[in-house]
Amino acid sequence: AQSVTQLGSHVSVSEGALVLLRCNYSSSVPPYLFWYVQYPNQGLQLLLKYTSAATLVKGINGFEAEFKKSETSFHLTKPSAHMSDAAEYFCAVSDGGGKLIFGQGTELSVKP
């Protein structure tokens, strides 16, 4: 079975500050890991994905995530937050079969 835990349902940062959104996963098979972003009343947009290639994955909008097997983590980071980054972020895991298991989501607020 697979599961995802996102630590912190709400994260608030100042504009220009580091963004760190935490994600830990559980999987009995080598996982595929994803970060999605959801803006209000919109669908989900893929930020980045890990598929067993490089452990440091770069995504869109300046985001990146590092796969750490020893820590079963896939935290999302961005060096400098922008106001437009305010949204809900979801971490998800898959066994490669297409079905995604999502975390509860983290709402990111960016203060001017």
Added chain:
Amino acid sequence: NAGVMQNPRHLVRRRGQEARLRCSPVKGHSHVYWYRQLPEEGLKFMVYLQKENIIDESGMPKERFSAEFPKEGPSILRIQQVVRGDSAAYFCASSRNPGQGNTEAFFGQGTRLTVV
């Protein structure tokens, strides 16, 4: 090059009515997934379909819910005799054959169902 198209975007139904949610996948995608997002919660997997086949329905409620993906036309998620607890956003996603390493699923903008 249209993405996943869901309609309607908003749907209001009275208790006891039927709700039909439609999803047209990305052109060339033959795998469709439905997810439900309750208020203040993450997305929960409901069902995974390939053309004319249900692959995994482990997340579907046992009663009143059904899904299909016919050979021609969109995928349909059907909810019979809706209750207030069915009010949620329903998202559809599509992908190529995931078994061939195509791990990315594209999501539609969702259908927001309100039961009054």
